[in-house]
Amino acid sequence: MDSGVALITLNAGISSRKARPWFHQQNRTSILIELLAIIKQSAFLIALGFSRIALLSKLDYQEHPSEYGIHWNFYTTIALINILLVFVRSSEIAMPFGFLLMIGYEFAISAYGLDTFIFHAPRTDFISANREGIASLIGYFSLQLIGIGLGNFMYRQLMTSDQIE
Numbered sequence: 001m002d003s004g005v006a007l008i009t010l011n012a013g014i015s016s017r018k019a020r021p022w023f024h025q026q027n028r029t030s031i032l033i034e035l036l037a038i039i040k041q042s043a044f045l046i047a048l049g050f051s052r053i054a055l056l057s058k059l060d061y062q063e064h065p066s067e068y069g070i071h072w073n074f075y076t077t078i079a080l081i082n083i084l085l086v087f088v089r090s091s092e093i094a095m096p097f098g099f100l101l102m103i104g105y106e107f108a109i110s111a112y113g114l115d116t117f118i119f120h121a122p123r124t125d126f127i128s129a130n131r132e133g134i135a136s137l138i139g140y141f142s143l144q145l146i147g148i149g150l151g152n153f154m155y156r157q158l159m160t161s162d163q164i165e
Contacts, residue, residue: 002136005074009081009140013147018091020155035086042079049075072133081141088145095149102142 013019052073088094108114114135123129 005077005140006143009078009144010147010150013094013144013149014151014154016085016144016148016151018085018088018094019148019151021091021152021159031086031089035083038082038086042082045075045079045082049073049079072130077133077137077140080137081144084141085144085148088148091148091152094145094152098142098145098149101138101145105138105142 049072052075088097109118117128118131118135121128121131123131127134
């Protein structure tokens with residue numbers, strides 16, 4: 001399942017509006033206006049995530065908290081990635097920032113014991129109860145940024161090949 005979510009986020013980055021070179025030239029809105037718009041657009045995903053949690057607990061459906069945590073799921077991850085993408089103002093820096101974020105995350109796991117927290121911490125508050133989902137958000141956001149960079153590169157290549165012919 002993690003591979004599927006990773007491929008979805010990578011593909012969403014490649015095909016996103018932010019990957020298109022002309023998007024940032026046309027879109028000069030403020031971060032606050034864009035943030036409010038994306039929260040409004042993500043409201044359905046957030047509602048779907050909460051509905052999933054309520055429905056699964058009502059049906060007493062077996063679900064393991066080590067997947068995403070207790071109150072976290074795929075829809076929450078996708079909604080928060082969309083909200084975080086508001087702060088990416090340039091598709092040219094998306095791929096390097098994605099790689100830096102990924103390297104920093106790996107460094108935090110290996111050098112600072114983030115893996116111990118993820119695998120063994122008691123579930124005492126919202127952060128620790130959903131630590132798997134919150135920690136995976138960093139990796140999925142990195143993949144989305146890399147996808148935006150790849151998409152931007154592909155769009156630029158297509159634009160230059162059309163101009164040559």
